Amino acid sequence: MNLNEYRMAFAAVSLILILLATVPTLNLVLSFPSGSAQFSEFWVLGPNHVMADYPFNVQLNKPYQVFVGVRNRMDSTLHYLIYVKFRNQTQPLPDPLNSVPSSLPPLYEYHAYVKDEGTWETPLAFSILSASRTGTSASVSDISINDVVFSVNSSTIWDTERNGFRYEIFLELWLYNATLMSFQYHNRFVGFWLNMTSGSA
Numbered sequence: 001m002n003l004n005e006y007r008m009a010f011a012a013v014s015l016i017l018i019l020l021a022t023v024p025t026l027n028l029v030l031s032f033p034s035g036s037a038q039f040s041e042f043w044v045l046g047p048n049h050v051m052a053d054y055p056f057n058v059q060l061n062k063p064y065q066v067f068v069g070v071r072n073r074m075d076s077t078l079h080y081l082i083y084v085k086f087r088n089q090t091q092p093l094p095d096p097l098n099s100v101p102s103s104l105p106p107l108y109e110y111h112a113y114v115k116d117e118g119t120w121e122t123p124l125a126f127s128i129l130s131a132s133r134t135g136t137s138a139s140v141s142d143i144s145i146n147d148v149v150f151s152v153n154s155s156t157i158w159d160t161e162r163n164g165f166r167y168e169i170f171l172e173l174w175l176y177n178a179t180l181m182s183f184q185y186h187n188r189f190v191g192f193w194l195n196m197t198s199g200s201a
């Protein structure tokens with residue numbers, strides 16, 4: 001090797017050593033993105049365990065069932081709270097733009113501890129116990145969720161566009177914040193519509 005080749009080899013080795021020495025310092029200053037985003041999956045499936053065949057034309061005192069599930073992709077074990085709510089077509093849903101839950105009171109709740117990359121799923125059984133209809137208005141008085149009866153006293157009017165008296169069961173996902181020691185709305189909600197046209201009397 002001549003002198004120029006020695007110089008080039010020395011410069012290359014020196015550059016490698018300098019880079020290796022600065023990597024720990026760079027890690028303190030730069031924030032490198034992780035391999036995947038953190039989020040929670042939240043779903044409601046129909047009685048056949050697919051995203052179809054949801055109960056729609058409901059009848060009084062007839063049992064129905066769907067499945068509610070959560071998948072944790074948040075990199076740690078989490079405590080989830082799921083609120084089940086019931087509304088007519090004009091009552092408020094959660095506001096996803098501002099991460100605000102619906103102001104409607106919850107009827108039923110689930111608690112689930114889910115490991116990272118773990119899945120939790122459970123049935124939601126419900127039936128409309130009492131409802132009435134007068135002309136172009138209808139009212140649901142009582143609903144059963146997982147064999148617990150709730151008084152809802154919710155009225156609606158005939159939906160001319162969709163030809164029915166429409167109600168919705170929807171679910172909100174909340175997450176326990178250990179720092180605040182309270183649950184916070186996780187900005188996830190799912191739901192399905194019910195038509196009371198044949199279910200009221």
